[in-house]
Each structure stands twice: as structure tokens, then as C-alpha cells.
Amino acid sequence: MNVLVINCGSSSLKYQFINSDSEEVLAKGLCERIGIDGSRISYQPKDGDKEETVIPMPDHTVAVRLVIDKLTNPETGVVKSLSDIDAVGHRIVHGGEKFASSVIIDDEVIKAIEECNDLAPLHNPANLIGIDACKKLMPSVPMVAVFDTAFHQTMPPKAYLYGIPYEYYEKYKVRRYGFHGTSHDYVSTEAAKFLGKDRKDLKIIVCHLGNGASITAVDKGRSVDTSMGLTPLDGLIMGTRSGSIDPAIVTFLAGKLNTDADGVMEILNKKSGVLGLSKVSSDFRDLEKAYNEGNELAKITLETYSYHVAKFIGSYVAAMNGVDVIAYTAGVGENTSLVRRMVSEYLTYLGTNVDPEKNKLRGETVILSDPGSKVVTMIVPTNEELAICRETVRLVK
Ligand code: AMP
Numbered sequence: 001m002n003v004l005v006i007n008c009g010s011s012s013l014k015y016q017f018i019n020s021d022s023e024e025v026l027a028k029g030l031c032e033r034i035g036i037d038g039s040r041i042s043y044q045p046k047d048g049d050k051e052e053t054v055i056p057m058p059d060h061t062v063a064v065r066l067v068i069d070k071l072t073n074p075e076t077g078v079v080k081s082l083s084d085i086d087a088v089g090h091r092i093v094h095g096g097e098k099f100a101s102s103v104i105i106d107d108e109v110i111k112a113i114e115e116c117n118d119l120a121p122l123h124n125p126a127n128l129i130g131i132d133a134c135k136k137l138m139p140s141v142p143m144v145a146v147f148d149t150a151f152h153q154t155m156p157p158k159a160y161l162y163g164i165p166y167e168y169y170e171k172y173k174v175r176r177y178g179f180h181g182t183s184h185d186y187v188s189t190e191a192a193k194f195l196g197k198d199r200k201d202l203k204i205i206v207c208h209l210g211n212g213a214s215i216t217a218v219d220k221g222r223s224v225d226t227s228m229g230l231t232p233l234d235g236l237i238m239g240t241r242s243g244s245i246d247p248a249i250v251t252f253l254a255g256k257l258n259t260d261a262d263g264v265m266e267i268l269n270k271k272s273g274v275l276g277l278s279k280v281s282s283d284f285r286d287l288e289k290a291y292n293e294g295n296e297l298a299k300i301t302l303e304t305y306s307y308h309v310a311k312f313i314g315s316y317v318a319a320m321n322g323v324d325v326i327a328y329t330a331g332v333g334e335n336t337s338l339v340r341r342m343v344s345e346y347l348t349y350l351g352t353n354v355d356p357e358k359n360k361l362r363g364e365t366v367i368l369s370d371p372g373s374k375v376v377t378m379i380v381p382t383n384e385e386l387a388i389c390r391e392t393v394r395l396v397k
Helices: 060-071 107-115 124-137 150-154 166-172 181-194 248-257 261-270 273-278 284-292 296-320 330-335 337-344 384-396
Strands: 002-008 013-019 024-032 040-045 051-054 087-092 143-147 203-209 213-219 222-226 325-329 376-379
Touching: 002 060, 002 124, 002 384, 013 060, 013 384, 024 060, 040 060, 060 124, 087 124, 087 384, 107 124, 124 143, 143 181, 143 384, 150 181, 150 222, 181 203, 181 213, 181 222, 181 325, 181 384, 203 296, 203 330, 213 296, 222 296, 248 261, 273 284, 273 296, 284 296, 284 330, 284 337, 296 337, 325 330, 330 337, 337 376
Parallel strands: 002 087, 087 143, 203 325, 325 376
Antiparallel strands: 002 013, 013 024, 024 040, 040 051, 203 213, 213 222
8 A cells, every 4th residue: 555644734744655565665755834935845756866846835735735746746756646645644643532543534533633622732733734635635545643642542540640630630631641652652562573572571661852752651562651741841851842840930930031821831842951951952963062072061961861861761660660671762862872871871770781882873773782681772763654654554454
């Protein structure tokens, strides 16, 4: 089957076109600045050169139309016609408590996703626009919704409840949901596969460290706790997000800065994290460079970041009463050896380590700890698009 995987933002649309039999990416690209001046589409076929076209895209329907045109272009396309697109898989950020797994999209599902808009006002409406655009252009092609939150629906109440009046959970569903679920599920599955074990026999801690970052405790194949919460602002220090802070900081800073809660939320989402701490960058490549040049704030930032990662790992060892595998993934987890080394220094008590030579490797599945270590530390590259493709095929077939 040929599956079009779509990840829609409010002004962007990322796509991959995957052959599910060979799991080969036939083409991929990005539509940017949809609905804004200067919109452009990139298109990279598997055996061809990457193209960038500046072209008006007043809305997402036009963007999807252009993606289809690129895929079916007689010269640079990878298929002959629209009928060669067998299914579409959509990444949906928030499924609330309604979705514990992926589903075939129908009118009822669309309504249920709309009902979760409140919980992800920046993401879910954009995801729905993507569904609507595909529906208009490919009405008979089956579509599947794959939720960032679904994998974490197995968490028990003790992990998802906050210490606030229970009525807010009852009335407004205020609780921990967790995100990056597709990645945590995929990486824990691939880690077990690589080790030749059944995921049901393992306690795995997945560290998804990208621009957004979260850690999940996967016990016997089920998410039992995760660091992101009601929103993706909770948990670890991230590229520009603060992660968990004392909630009283919100009103304290609002007073000092003469702003309101929304003003402080903007700071916590966009100006905090390693960017805000280091005053250098949200990108770990820049941070690593500054660290190596002796920048003191970059050093403190990387130490603080790694300390927080190590503390979360420790708390999930407690949650699962043990751990067998620690898996690093996503941009920082796969590439930034300095962070992996710094975190590993806190974890020797577990009977694991990060071998300095193996730690030079990046972007491939590799065991970093010594053979025979009590706990395996490894890198497992994530691939959310492939995971969405697999889910789509599972439901459509
Ligand atoms: P993601 O959100 O998973 O795409 O991760 C993005 C982040 O990963 C970037 O902001 C960088 O900080 C980091 N990153 C990506 N590639 C590299 C690399 N080659 N070396 C170091 N850090 C990287």
C-alpha cells in the first residue's frame, strides 16, 4: 500500500509518502506559510533532487492539492495518479480520554476530535483542517487518525491525577495526558526488537529528547507514566519550553512584568527552556559549541538539562520498581553525545554506563552500555511517520 502521512500545523503541512510493503519513503516534503505571503512547498522524491517552489497557498486544501500534484507529476512524481494513494494517515495531537488507539476517520471521529480542541487549541484545529482538506480532494480514500496522546491512555489514575480538587478532573478533564506517544510506542517496540526480546517482558524508559522533550516509563509494553501533562509544557526543560515549574511563578512574574497569565505562558512556551537559560540558542548544536568554547551559561544550562533528565529517569525507575532498558531518541537524544554522557554519570548506581567510543555514534540503533550491563542504555532513532504509516495500514487492511 502507498500511504500519505500528513502532519498539519496551523500554517504548515509536513508530508511523507511511504510504501508500506518496503517501508520506503517514496517522497517527502513540507508546505510552509500556508495562508501567509511567501508560501512555498518542498518536495524530495526518493531518487531525485529536492525541489522548492514558491507558490500561493491560501489554505490547506490548496496545499494538499499541490502535494498530490507533486506526487503525480509525470516527470518528477513517484506515482501515476491519485488512485495510487491508498490511504492517508493523520497525526492528531490530542485525543483526550476518547481515543486510546488509532481510528479510521468518519464524521463521528471528526466530532470527537473537535471536542478535544479545548485541550490543544493550537494543534487540534489545524489537524482537523488537514483532515477536511484531504476529505475534499480524496473523498474515497480511507483516512486514519493517529493520536500523540493515545499510547499514554494506559496510565493509572495515580500517574495521571494532579493534586488539585478532583472536581476539575470530573468537570474539565484536567489531568496528565502525555504526548509523543507514537514515538514512545515505536521506540520501545524497536528497542525490544533490537534486543531480541518481547516488549511484554521489559521495563523500558524512553527519553524522547527533541525540541519538545518527554520521558515515558513503559512497563510490559504499556505507558505507566510520562513527563508531559495536560499540555506539552510540563516535564523536562525543552528547547524553548520551561517544563515543570512552581505554579506560583506564573502570578509572581505576571506582577513583576506587569502582564497577565497569558503573557507569562508565552514566556514559558517560547522564551524559556535551554534558550532562556543559556541566552545562546534552543539548538543543542549551538549549545554544544558554546560549551566547548567555555561559555559558562551554556555549561550551567547543559548541566541543569541533564540533571533534570536524570531525575526523571530515577523517578520512573521508582514507578516501575526497576528498569531494563533506557532508550534515547529524537534530535537531541540521537545526536547530542554530551547530554547522554552527562545523564549517564547519574545512573551508574543502576548498573549501566555509556561507553565513550560508542557514544560518538549518532542517528542509528546502537547499545551504548558495556556488554553484560544490568541495564541496557541505547540509542533508538524514532520514526513517527513510519509509525503512523504502520498504524494506518493496520486499520485499513
Ligand atoms: P527534533 O525536535 O527531534 O527534530 O529535535 C530538534 C533538536 O535536535 C534541535 O533543536 C537540535 O537541538 C537537536 N539536533 C538535531 N540534530 C542534531 C545534531 N546533528 N547534533 C546535535 N543536536 C541536534
